[in-house]
Amino acid sequence: MTDAAIVANGLTRRFGDLVAVNDVDLEIAHGQIYGFLGPNGSGKTTLIRMLCGLLTPSAGTARALDFQLPEQAEPLRRRIGYMTQKFSLFDDLSCKENLNFLARIYGLDNSQRQMRITTLLNQFNLEPLSSRQAGAMSGGQRQRLALAAATLHEPELLFLDEPTSAVDPQNRRDFWETLFDLSEAGTTLLVSTHYMDEAERCHQLAILDNGNLKTQGVPADLMGALKGRVIDVQGDGLRAVRQQLMTSNEVLSAAQQGDRLRVLLKKPVQDIGVFKQWLPGDQTLHCEPAKATLEDVFVETTQADETPC
Ligand SMILES: Nc1ncnc2c1ncn2[C@@H]1O[C@H](COP(=O)(O)OP(=O)(O)OP(=O)(O)O)[C@@H](O)[C@H]1O
Ligand SMILES: [Mg+2]
Known part of the structure; x- marks a missing residue:
């Protein structure tokens, strides 16, 4: 395995005449929290979807965890977690039922399932909410559940698309402490955000505009350059x-x-x-x-x- 968890070269995605992602080069080291910052429509979600193997690039190449994309998207999928921009769990299932359902999809057997779900409910402070329907949970609680779900199968690479858009500052801080726990345990995280305070927490940051990757680096260095x-x-x-x-x-x-x-x-x-x-x-x-x-x-x-x- 190489040092980089993700490498992209000239990654491009067009939708008709629109170039949503244009010729992006990227290298993300293992265990880092890498941020994508950019205005609405700048191509963050499109780029994430290509790096997850969910969307075929129009041009360019990408490799994630040593899987070549899009050819090896299928085996990659078992090794990554993806928290989508929109809440994608079942509103009418309880917190625990959602986790159970996903754990079955990931093929965890009965005892693995029980153990992992107990751990996650604890880790994400969801124990008191375990029988509450997802649709009746607050924005911040739903985000915690979505993150728990994305980490159920202990992925090495985690994509989080605007994970804290409905979360208050205290819960956002707590959420980020969890992200650093995951990073320290070796998980590579790619996080898109509109919040400057979140972007500042990342080890490395890329700024996208109109599908172009305009700048990237350590947040402190980017600020120092001004x-x-x-x-x-x-x-x-x-x-x-x-x-x-x-x-x-x-x-x-x-x-x-x-x-x-x-x-x-x-x-x-x-x-x-x-x-x-x-x-x-x-x-x-x-x-x-x-x-x-x-x-x-x-x-x-x-x-x-x-x-x-
Ligand atoms: N399936 C699609 N078909 C056509 N155009 C698309 C499609 N998906 C995205 N786009 C367009 O590509 C551009 C980039 O969209 P994208 O969702 O990647 O932006 P974003 O940076 O994630 O924006 P936001 O911050 O609002 O989530 C936009 O102009 C969008 O309308
Ligand atoms: Mg988006």
């Missing part, structure tokens, strides 16, 4: 300041956050005095360099080619 390009402005009349800044060729975006304006520049400035020249005449504004966040990276990556509006 050094000198984020400036906080405080003072009066921030709406007018913003309007003025957005006409400047130097500015990629300006977004108000409470009593501050967060400005992302196209190029780094070493001297804040240079930046101040782009502001309206009023020099009472307080400007200071700020640390880039992942949201800045996201904006930079997905808006770099667009004209400010």
